[in-house]
Amino acid sequence: MFDGLKDKLDSFRSDVEESAEAAESEADPDDDAAAATEASSDDGADPETTADADGTPSDPDDADTDSPGRLQRAKAFATGKVVLEEEDLEDPLWNLEMALLESDVEMGVAEAILAEIRSNLVGETKSQMASTGDLVEDALRDALLEVISVGQFDFDERIAQAEKPVTIVFTGVNGVGKTTTIAKLARYLEARGYSAVLANGDTYRAGANEQIREHAEALDTRLIAHEQGGDPAAVVYDGVEYAEANDVDVVLGDTAGRLHTSSDLMAQLEKIDRVVGPDLTLFVDEAVAGQDAVERAQQFDEAAEIDGAVLTKADADSQGGAAISVAYVTGKPVLFLGTGQGYDDIERFDPESLVDDLLGA
Numbered sequence: 001m002f003d004g005l006k007d008k009l010d011s012f013r014s015d016v017e018e019s020a021e022a023a024e025s026e027a028d029p030d031d032d033a034a035a036a037t038e039a040s041s042d043d044g045a046d047p048e049t050t051a052d053a054d055g056t057p058s059d060p061d062d063a064d065t066d067s068p069g070r071l072q073r074a075k076a077f078a079t080g081k082v083v084l085e086e087e088d089l090e091d092p093l094w095n096l097e098m099a100l101l102e103s104d105v106e107m108g109v110a111e112a113i114l115a116e117i118r119s120n121l122v123g124e125t126k127s128q129m130a131s132t133g134d135l136v137e138d139a140l141r142d143a144l145l146e147v148i149s150v151g152q153f154d155f156d157e158r159i160a161q162a163e164k165p166v167t168i169v170f171t172g173v174n175g176v177g178k179t180t181t182i183a184k185l186a187r188y189l190e191a192r193g194y195s196a197v198l199a200n201g202d203t204y205r206a207g208a209n210e211q212i213r214e215h216a217e218a219l220d221t222r223l224i225a226h227e228q229g230g231d232p233a234a235v236v237y238d239g240v241e242y243a244e245a246n247d248v249d250v251v252l253g254d255t256a257g258r259l260h261t262s263s264d265l266m267a268q269l270e271k272i273d274r275v276v277g278p279d280l281t282l283f284v285d286e287a288v289a290g291q292d293a294v295e296r297a298q299q300f301d302e303a304a305e306i307d308g309a310v311l312t313k314a315d316a317d318s319q320g321g322a323a324i325s326v327a328y329v330t331g332k333p334v335l336f337l338g339t340g341q342g343y344d345d346i347e348r349f350d351p352e353s354l355v356d357d358l359l360g361a
């Protein structure tokens with residue numbers, strides 16, 4: 001999962017390390033004893049009063065040899081610290097930006113990551129014992145967490161606290177694994193002690209009933225379905241009635257994917273909203289769809305507000321762009337990743353452990 005992205009993040013780490021090593025050897029007092037001696041003996045390090053090795057005052061305009069940055073660096077080196085400067089990061093950050101965009105990370109998200117890294121690393125000092133790699137890893141971790149944790153909440157806790165039955169409606173275009181996700185979540189909830197009923201609100205597509213029925217039978221879960229062409233809100237309503245009458249904890253309602261226009265989609269979801277008032281509306285798309293999934297998440301959220309997202313087929317996605325971008329772009333959290341075709345192949349989206357995994361920690 002996300003192997004291509006992991007490699008690219010690792011390259012950024014080695015890029016900065018190389019850059020910092022080059023800067024360190026440039027500031028090495030053995031290479032420029034005067035600057036270091038001066039810097040370490042004069043905490044003020046005012047370039048105006050800086051003297052060269054022979055004692056003659058240096059020319060303050062001689063920026064190449066006595067620039068405040070260089071002196072600060074030499075001083076930092078002499079005191080066991082090294083300063084990372086904007087110029088050391090320029091090339092690595094450019095390469096990282098290209099790598100993120102190639103990984104289908106949305107442009108605004110890539111920029112936010114870069115800005116966070118820049119503000120964490122520029123001017124950063126480290127003891128000679130600490131590795132630049134650790135500094136970079138910390139900055140990357142903070143930057144990635146900042147964007148992918150947006151809106152995150154504890155799904156299990158939400159279900160535990162909610163009045164039963166909890167109604168969850170799933171939206172998203174057809175063909176992305178929405179029905180499989182509903183089946184996986186029925187299994188996920190069952191494993192946590194909750195009973196579930198499936199309601200097939202996708203009354204639009206021929207064959208949708210048969211498809212979800214196969215899952216219901218395999219999971220031994222009750223399915224509520226109406227004829228093709230029926231009213232999706234009525235199906236989900238019947239699912240809720242069934243749950244209330246039979247003490248079922250959770251109603252999982254499928255819906256048709258994109259209808260002809262977003263106003264159709266909105267009308268459908270608004271009616272479900274009015275009739276059953278779902279506790280959660282979750283958007284489902286494929287992680288492998290990258291930027292397309294990010295755009296669709298945004299469009300669905302605008303058409304009918306979502307509460308969170310599920311990204312399927314993460315097992316087949318080496319890029320990670322959708323997983324990194326969806327929460328930041330929509331302001332709604334990614335809650336689950338689909339990681340295979342089996343019913344147990346679903347994972348809670350855990351920003352901390354995902355970032356650890358991306359950084360090989």
Ligand SMILES: Nc1nc2c(ncn2[C@@H]2O[C@H](COP(=O)(O)OP(=O)(O)OP(=O)(O)O)[C@@H](O)[C@H]2O)c(=O)[nH]1
Nearest residue numbers: 173174175176177178179180312313338339340341
């Ligand atoms: N590798 C992998 N395959 C998945 C995952 N989720 C679903 N699939 C597969 O994707 C294919 C489509 O899934 P379905 O749920 O049938 O998708 P669909 O019926 O087109 O989806 P909806 O119309 O959105 O309900 C099936 O072969 C699923 O097994 C996943 O997380 N990983």
